[in-house]
Amino acid sequence: MVPVLRFILSLALVALAQLVQAAELDDSRLKSLETTEAGRDWEAVGRLDRQGEGFCTGALIAPDLVLTAAHCLFDRTTLQQIDPTTIEFLAGFRNGRASAYRAVKRAVVHPLYIYDGTLSAVRVRNDIALLQLQRPIRNTTVTPFETDARPRRGARVGVVSYAHDRSEAPSLQEVCAVMARQDGVLVMSCDVDFGASGAPVFSFEGDRPRIVSVVSAKARVEGKAVSLGAALAEELTLLEAELTGTHVGSRLPAGVSRVQVGEPRRDDMGAKFISRSR
The missing domain is CATH 2.40.10.10 (Trypsin-like serine proteases)
Known part of the structure; x- marks a missing residue:
């Protein structure tokens, strides 16, 4: 992708x-x-399909939550966030079949993540997102x-x-x-x-x-x-709070607001740490 x-x-x-x-x-x-047999312990890892426009990998961390990279929610041509409901999670997908198929209901990305076509320390560090599924996966073979x-x-x-x-x-x-x-x-x-x-x-x-x-x-x-x-720890806690509406303002740096899919974003997140080589 x-x-x-x-x-x-x-x-x-x-x-x-x-x-x-x-x-x-x-x-x-x-x-x-x-x-x-080989995939038995990894059924909670799945393919994230975007209606024929590429795919990413994601992993179930709760019956209805998939952890993935934030840039998987952006169109690399327009640099805009895509509609998360166009994404489908295929848990344990292999050889044309999955242990569970779920559409995505909504998504949140890290509030400091910037998708602008370049790489920086900030972009990589904050390149995480949580996808909430339309329905939880209760399959006993798919353990978060x-x-x-x-x-x-x-x-x-x-x-x-x-x-x-x-x-x-x-x-x-x-x-x-x-x-x-x-x-x-x-x-x-x-x-x-x-x-x-x-x-x-x-x-x-x-x-x-x-x-x-x-x-x-x-x-x-x-x-x-x-x-x-990307990092997890407090960043993941922040995203979980975004989905549940829990107040975590104290975790955000001054002047940074929460951003969910579909909202405008800041683009002044600091110096680049990686240079392009073609």
Whole structure:
């Protein structure tokens, strides 16, 4: 849904020493989840379809809530937010069938997120959105994931995602690494591509995988492919409050108002930290 992003991150974001250290870590290869057995634990990850105009990846974090990337709610040509009711969540979709199909009722994006055709620290850090489904998914095979705190640098994480070359079934990369984290942005060695936007990034510490970030973009650092992940923690709490109407004004910086899908947005969110390389 989003063009492949080939960017060079400035050394102010990632020190070369960190990259060298991360390069020495052994990442696992992609594992297809096209069979029922392989995909059994990942049914709450699904494809987000936009009426034939591309797709993203999303993950269920409550019976009626899907976590994804905010830029999945924007038209890359007009730079305008799309009608969220045109999106359908296909839970556990593989080989033409899903465990559950749900239309989206409404959506909220982070109030500091800006979609303007460029990348910045603010845009990546705040690139999260919550979609509320028309009806909760009560299928016993589709269990919502819990979320957890942002992982430390060097932590092992994993990603379950769809992509342009694996659109009919998701794939799992169970081991990749957090190479750096700064200004709320995770730089990871995870393998992502078209369609992986919004894919959940998992921590495997504990008895069940927990979501610690979502994939925002693909990039290159010192010639190495990396993925950039958005922050969660308080930002996710803020979005949940937006959906329920709970007052969380104290969490927002002065002068920043809440913005929901369809409302105008501010466009003065600070300096760019990534430069385009074609």
